Amino acid sequence: MLLQKVHARDIRLDHPEFMDQEVQFNLIHRITDSEDAHCIQSEQGNLVFAQTPGHNAWLWLTSDMPDEAKRKVLSSLIKQLEQSPLPGVSGDPATAALFAEMYAERNNVQGRPFMQLESYFCPTLKRPLNVPGSWRQATNQDVDTVAEFLAGFSNRAYGVTVSSASQRPNAEATIAGQNLYLWIVDDAPVSMANIAHRSPRHGRINAVYTPSEARKNGYASAIVAELCAMLRQEGLLPMLYADVNNPDSNKVYRNIGFVESGNILDIKFG
Template identity: 55%
Template sequence: MLQKFDVNDRVLGQNMFINDEVQYNLIHRICESKSSNCLKTTDGTMVFAQSEGQNGWLWISKELAYDKKNNLLLELLEILKGSTLPGVTGDPIIVESFAQVYSEANNLQYFPHMTMEAYSCSEVRKPIHVNGELHRATRQNVETVAKFLAGFSDGAYGVMVDPASQIPAAEGLIGTGNLFLWYVDDQPVSMANIAHRSPRHARINAVYTPPVFRKKGYASAIVAELCLFLESEKLEPMLYADLKNPDSNKVYQNIGFVERGKIVDIKFFSR
């Protein structure tokens, strides 16, 4: 039996989920919104969380037997009948199994859009001999951040956008107080953002260095400094990295991030 829950539910604090929490950290953020569809089994062995119009995130305890996992997928399929699901995200084996039954039931096709590695860092290895210092982004940095966001969109997603179109997003990120820049000689050369804080972790994203400033250790330096900042808050830093980008994965590993599980993002489309 599936039932609704919110971010304060004990299902997100039980050991079964905590064991996979880094891998599924985004579920905390999804469940904070009242408009999200968040479902759990009564015994806490499965969680499904979907922001409106976005992929659903699907977690099933690794302790469950194969046949019980399949039964839960079929139950979820029945619950989601008639709803719109652009895709599903989670452990590669679990979401592949769900994508098969969901696509067959709804006359759809699916494809793996992105595979990510979830990382967490319990001990930071700060890079040495890197020039510069950390600054919190301010309103004076709006145009620079907009350019960085446009570059990030192109590099991470292959989507080219006009930097001017990113000004509202830049203003929003700066307004949170969680966007940081790495400065060298009074010039911003790299960017990173603290996207969200959950009970035990803080998620870093939007890590970007313009091509002209790369290979100088700036991305490593800014992420390492953010990790130290978060450790002072007694939160373990975590992030997701696209496995198609070996350079960024190596940067994170070199400063102490450890692999905590793969996440695949599957999209559905009409036949």
């Protein structure tokens, strides 16, 4: 099987096999939008490898590839990556685990599962009822609040404790993207959500966060529902990823109409 390194914009993401799993592997669209992305694909279109520097590589293989063929193509890929050490890999659990095992053995590193995500899409929106408040786009006046929310999100989503001050540049950049929205109650922000990326057929939502004192009031459901409605008006299907070990967030998404579309296993090397 011929593997070829290609420019990010030349990656083929419109073949039927990939589109059948497009929600699960949607982040590949975002990676291939980056000019500095490192991308490899097979001549037959049944493998896509995409990575931005310093981040996990995302790996997609056709789901019906026999085990022997899968090992052969992964061996070829790992040989091509010898001069490009990876911090980790993300993919469907079986493929990610197999790649990690083979990569770790060849490169004398260890792989450890970091997070397992469920991918969701929203075919039918169910708006929550009787949630107090309203939504608006975040502005520069919200930088301190957004930085605080992003620090809380880092801790809750990834178990990484960071200060609000360290998140201020990220808050400024996210607000400047004009896709971050806040739910407001009594003139105070109580929840946030962001449209992280628009691919040809989907809009991906992320950074959904409500501080602990404001939870269990439907605020996250309300703001995510509003972003879903916006994306649907644009002709895009809303999608997102959720940590399978966070039952509260998974319940929120299912309650407003999100449907499971496949797991992604995130493995770190070290």
